[in-house]
Amino acid sequence: MWIIPAIDLKDGQCVRLQQGRKDAVTVYSENPSATAKKWESSGARVLHVVDLDGAFTGSQKNYSHILAIRKAVNMVIEVGGGIRDISTVDKLVSAGINRVIIGTSAIKDVQFVTDACRKFPGKILVGIDAKDGKVAVKGWEEVSSIEAKELAKRVELIGVAGIIYTDVSRDGMLTGPNLPALEDMVKTVNIPVIASGGIANIEDIRNLLKIKNLWGAITGKAIYSGSLDLREALKAVMRDE
Numbered sequence: 001m002w003i004i005p006a007i008d009l010k011d012g013q014c015v016r017l018q019q020g021r022k023d024a025v026t027v028y029s030e031n032p033s034a035t036a037k038k039w040e041s042s043g044a045r046v047l048h049v050v051d052l053d054g055a056f057t058g059s060q061k062n063y064s065h066i067l068a069i070r071k072a073v074n075m076v077i078e079v080g081g082g083i084r085d086i087s088t089v090d091k092l093v094s095a096g097i098n099r100v101i102i103g104t105s106a107i108k109d110v111q112f113v114t115d116a117c118r119k120f121p122g123k124i125l126v127g128i129d130a131k132d133g134k135v136a137v138k139g140w141e142e143v144s145s146i147e148a149k150e151l152a153k154r155v156e157l158i159g160v161a162g163i164i165y166t167d168v169s170r171d172g173m174l175t176g177p178n179l180p181a182l183e184d185m186v187k188t189v190n191i192p193v194i195a196s197g198g199i200a201n202i203e204d205i206r207n208l209l210k211i212k213n214l215w216g217a218i219t220g221k222a223i224y225s226g227s228l229d230l231r232e233a234l235k236a237v238m239r240d241e
Contacts, residue, residue: 001216003230003234005042007047009065015027026224048164049078050101060083081103130148168197194218205233
């Protein structure tokens with residue numbers, strides 16, 4: 001299982017939101033590239049970057065900062081937030097971003113996801129954000145009637161390379177991941193599933209390691225607040241292998 005540190009960008013700063021709320025922002029760094037270097041020096045090999053302004057507005061606002069992060073580190077970088085058309089995917093892939101995360105558009109524009117998977121095989125992930133098992137969209141401001149597992153099956157058939165599954169109610173709350181929902185999701189599809197939301201400490205990492213075939217786990221607030229030591233988490237995963 002890969003441990004994946006997160007960098008959430010808002011107005012060019014490295015921040016965390018509580019349960020995705022725009023009014024619940026904590027700024028952790030004004031230098032996202034330096035933060036990326038810090039996580040890389042701790043041993044992380046994959047980095048999760050989200051353009052929060054893009055997620056809320058529908059078009060990327062932190063592209064220059066994403067480019068700066070790409071130039072600063074050698075990690076595999078996955079980027080999401082505000083990616084609603086093929087030209088944005090093209091721009092990111094051309095800039096050296098390894099994987100592009102499509103969120104809301106996976107429901108709203110199936111053709112876009114299909115085209116992206118065809119043009120960039122192996123590079124498209126779909127972020128499924130769920131609340132009580134239903135898919136949340138538009139930066140989590142709306143909850144749809146679509147079951148998260150149903151959407152997962154649909155996008156697997158389209159050809160996405162993996163799913164990032166976030167339990168909205170847990171995100172940024174340090175209350176522990178939703179283990180039964182994650183286990184369910186991993187059993188639902190045959191493509192990689194990455195867990196996101198709720199990780200608070202090393203015990204949560206150990207619990208996630210018990211989920212057979214879980215590909216990775218994203219951690220944000222825990223490593224910024226210090227309740228989880230990234231190096232310790234990476235060691236725990238290495239010991240399990």
